[in-house]
Amino acid sequence: MHPDRNREMAAQDRIVRQHVRQQILRMAAAGAAELVARHVGRLSIPSRLRGSEGAPQERGAGDARALFDPQCLDMLDALSLAAYATDAAGWITFYNEAAAALWGRRPILGRERWCGSWRIYRTDGTLLPHDHCPMAIALLENRAIRDMDAVVERPDGSRIRFMPYPTPLRDASDALMGAVNILVDLGPLRGRNIPDS
Amino acid sequence: MRCHFNFFTGDSVLIDDVGVEVPNIQYARTEALQAIQEVSQDMQDFGFDWSAWTLSVTDSDGQVLLTVPLERVIGETTLLH
Numbered sequence: 445m446h447p448d449r450n451r452e453m454a455a456q457d458r459i460v461r462q463h464v465r466q467q468i469l470r471m472a473a474a475g476a477a478e479l480v481a482r483h484v485g486r487l488s489i490p491s492r493l494r495g496s497e498g499a500p501q502e503r504g505a506g507d508a509r510a511l512f513d514p515q516c517l518d519m520l521d522a523l524s525l526a527a528y529a530t531d532a533a534g535w536i537t538f539y540n541e542a543a544a545a546l547w548g549r550r551p552i553l554g555r556e557r558w559c560g561s562w563r564i565y566r567t568d569g570t571l572l573p574h575d576h577c578p579m580a581i582a583l584l585e586n587r588a589i590r591d592m593d594a595v596v597e598r599p600d601g602s603r604i605r606f607m608p609y610p611t612p613l614r615d616a617s618d619a620l621m622g623a624v625n626i627l628v629d630l631g632p633l634r635g636r637n638i639p640d641s
Numbered sequence: 642m643r644c645h646f647n648f649f650t651g652d653s654v655l656i657d658d659v660g661v662e663v664p665n666i667q668y669a670r671t672e673a674l675q676a677i678q679e680v681s682q683d684m685q686d687f688g689f690d691w692s693a694w695t696l697s698v699t700d701s702d703g704q705v706l707l708t709v710p711l712e713r714v715i716g717e718t719t720l721l722h
Contacts, residue, residue, distance in 0.1 A: 456664075457672065463661040464676040467646045 526627035531612070532620050534558045534583050546606065546627055548598025558583075559625075562578075563597040567605075579625045582610035586620050593630065605630035643701045644669045648711075666706050667692040669698055674714050681715045691715050 458546045526546040528539035534557045543560060546549050551560035564572040574580065578589040588611045597603045609626040645660040646669075663669040673696060677710040681691065698707040 460661050460669070460672040461676045461679075462665055462671045463659075465648050465680060467648065467655065467657050468677060468680045 481588065484553065526629065527624060528560060529622055529624045530583065531622045532583065534580060536560055537622065543627060546604060546629055547596060548600060548602070561596040562599045565595040565597065578608045579610040579623060582612055583623050587610050588612065603632060644706065645699045646673055647697045647699060648694050648698060660701065670707055673698065677711060677714045
């Protein structure tokens with residue numbers, strides 16, 4: 445077979461396989477997020493990650509990654525699942541590349557609170573203040589939040605539906621140490637009446 | 642031909658409304674099963690339950706060309722050939 449034909453077929457293999465893979469990942473994402481959130485929620489926090497009470501924690505991503513089991517990070521990356529973590533006061537301490545892509549921006553660690561998105565909307569189109577977002581509720585009420593999908597608006601104005609899985613992180617004595625949130629991208633918003641603000 | 646790779650369970654359907662061009666249905670089947678195997682290996686330590694899901698490949702008219710329960714695919718390399 446001609447080398448050009450071989451290359452053409454190999455390229456087609458990659459396109460088809462990647463397309464199917466994306467479909468599977470969409471299918472798996474919600475179930476996987478639930479699994480990861482449950483798994484992460486069971487982890488206890490290493491004592492070296494505990495900061496002084498009440499103050500925002502200016503932590504490097506390297507330290508904050510220790511909140512996650514390495515297998516969890518591998519899985520999140522493999523599934524392109526967005527994830528971020530906060531301390532107990534809601535200050536963002538970690539986020540992965542998929543989260544930055546979903547938000548369309550890169551929040552500053554330790555300086556932004558509750559969520560790294562530019563704006564969040566409820567599915568009825570009303571603006572959802574960050575301090576009322578699912579992650580804030582999870583932290584303020586110290587409970588996992590489920591089945592509360594929302595819409596993120598990026599700085600460029602594009603809007604994406606997502607399903608968050610905010611899950612409190614507690615230490616061995618069950619004290620709240622922070623939270624992790626897995627964000628499942630449900631796709632571009634279509635046919636929804638969300639007002640510009 | 643353009644194939645659409647849809648997944649469904651008893652209560653959920655994930656429609657592939659874009660699809661992708663493939664030379665024939667056998668090719669679509671082989672590539673789909675390979676992709677399923679790869680993703681399942683990525684997730685094997687996390688206990689994701691594939692058993693309820695089925696792959697349904699349709700053409701652009703919605704005609705079902707192929708149906709494969711995923712639990713048959715996971716760990717069954719012989720299905721790829």
